[in-house]
Every structure is written in C-alpha cells, then in structure tokens.
Amino acid sequence: MRLVLLGPPGAGKGTQAREINQRLAIPHISTGDMFREAIKRGTPLGRQAEVYIKGGRLVPDEVTIGLVQERLVQPDCRNGFLLDGFPRTVAQAEALDSWLSSRGERLDAVIDIEVPRDALLERLTGRRVCRQCGATYHVRYNPPAVPGKCDACGQDLVQRADDTEATVSKRLDVYNEQTAPLVNYYRQRGLLKEIDGSQAIPEVILAIGRALGRDWQ
Numbered sequence: 001m002r003l004v005l006l007g008p009p010g011a012g013k014g015t016q017a018r019e020i021n022q023r024l025a026i027p028h029i030s031t032g033d034m035f036r037e038a039i040k041r042g043t044p045l046g047r048q049a050e051v052y053i054k055g056g057r058l059v060p061d062e063v064t065i066g067l068v069q070e071r072l073v074q075p076d077c078r079n080g081f082l083l084d085g086f087p088r089t090v091a092q093a094e095a096l097d098s099w100l101s102s103r104g105e106r107l108d109a110v111i112d113i114e115v116p117r118d119a120l121l122e123r124l125t126g127r128r129v130c131r132q133c134g135a136t137y138h139v140r141y142n143p144p145a146v147p148g149k150c151d152a153c154g155q156d157l158v159q160r161a162d163d164t165e166a167t168v169s170k171r172l173d174v175y176n177e178q179t180a181p182l183v184n185y186y187r188q189r190g191l192l193k194e195i196d197g198s199q200a201i202p203e204v205i206l207a208i209g210r211a212l213g214r215d216w217q
C-alpha cells in the first residue's frame with residue numbers, strides 16, 4: 001500500500017507509523033527523521049535544514065521533494081510505503097502525484113489524524129524521544145517504564161530542540177497556513193480517511209485499521 005499520514009505536529013503520526021509499519025510491513029519514511037539524522041551527521045543537507053527546523057519553519061520544497069524522491073526509488077519501497085510528514089505543502093503533494101503517475105502508480109489512501117490545538121501543545125511539550133533509536137514517549141500519556149530511559153534500547157530520552165513552547169506554537173501556525181490545505185486537496189481526490197486522533201493510542205490504531213478495511217483487534 002502507498003500511504004500518506006497527514007495531521008498537525010503532535011497528532012501522533014510517528015507513534016501510529018511505527019504500529020502501521022509492523023502490521024503492513026511497508027517502510028516508514030519520515031522526512032523529519034531524515035532531516036534530524038542529517039543534522040546529527042553534520043551533512044550539507046543537515047546544515048541547510050537545521051536553520052529552518054530550529055525556527056519551526058518548513059525546509060524549502062525543492063530540497064524536501066528531492067530527498068523524498070531519492071528515498072522512494074529504493075528497492076524496499078517497491079511494494080508500498082508510509083510517508084509521515086510529507087507532503088506538507090500543495091507543491092509537495094503535486095510533485096508526489098506527478099512523480100507517482102510517471103511510474104504508473106498512485107496513492108491508496110491519506111490518513112488524516114486530527115487533534116485539537118490545546119492537546120497538541122500539551123503533547124509536543126511533553127514529548128520525549130530516544131536519542132539512539134528515535135522511539136517516542138510522552139511524560140504523561142506514554143511514559144517509559146524507567147523514567148528518562150528508552151524501553152526499547154535503554155538509552156537516554158531527550159526533548160527535541162523544536163519542542164519548546166515558542167517553536168511549537170510557530171509550527172502549529174505553519175501547519176494551518178501551509179499544510180492544512182492538503183486536507184481538501186486529498187478529499188477532492190477521494191483519498192482522505194479522517195481519524196479522531198484525540199482518542200488513546202490503541203484506539204487510534206484500531207480506527208486507522210478500520211479506515212483501511214483491516215481488523216487490527
């Protein structure tokens with residue numbers, strides 16, 4: 001299946017992507033993770049992206065589209081993929097559509113996870129991520145067994161540099177201005193599956209399964 005996960009920062013895309021990835025065995029492609037990895041390694045792409053990410057702004061389309069196209073031609077994407085955090089602008093969505101159609105392919109569904117703004121603020125400022133494996137936790141809603149340590153690999157949990165209150169607020173504004181128009185874009189194309197992301201984590205994955213015609217009990 002070729003899927004896109006849409007929704008504001010903090011909606012739970014990364015959290016649900018890990019679940020979907022296990023159930024459908026398709027690669028989870030997060031542009032945010034790819035940029036953070038590039039920043040960690042100090043590559044030219046990382047240096048270019050860092051200034052935008054720190055400011056809560058979007059990395060320019062041409063950089064992001066090129067990065068995703070390079071990833072999608074990898075052999076593991078032949079039978080499908082799960083895009084998380086891409087597309088984020090209409091120009092990115094159009095580039096994805098035309099790239100897929102040039103290969104005789106199309107998206108199967110766009111899963112739109114919606115959560116009210118107040119809850120997003122709380123989720124993002126309470127988010128903690130493993131600096132080793134990238135697993136995501138929440139100090140209140142999804143705490144690790146040992147405070148500050150990753151359940152999966154035991155490494156330290158850290159707060160993302162862009163999860164501070166000021167940057168979070170900017171990112172939510174950027175989402176409303178530049179990414180929210182994609183909801184209509186995909187609705188008009190008959191691809192949109194709307195999911196209530198304010199439910200607890202296990203309920204959200206069940207709702208996504210139902211939207212895709214699967215029973216994930």
Ligand code: ADP
Binds near residue numbers: 136
């Ligand atoms: P996104 O990838 O959309 O930015 P994340 O998956 O990183 O969002 O989730 C943001 C934060 O909210 C994380 O701390 C995560 O543990 C928490 N979270 C995710 N889904 C839920 C949920 N359904 N209820 C409460 N907290 C959640």
Ligand code: AMP
Binds near residue numbers: 053064084086162171
């Ligand atoms: P995320 O991990 O999805 O929250 O993304 C973190 C940051 O990476 C965003 O705030 C943007 O600065 C950048 N980013 C991720 N995906 C994209 C994209 N598709 N287009 C532009 N910038 C992106």
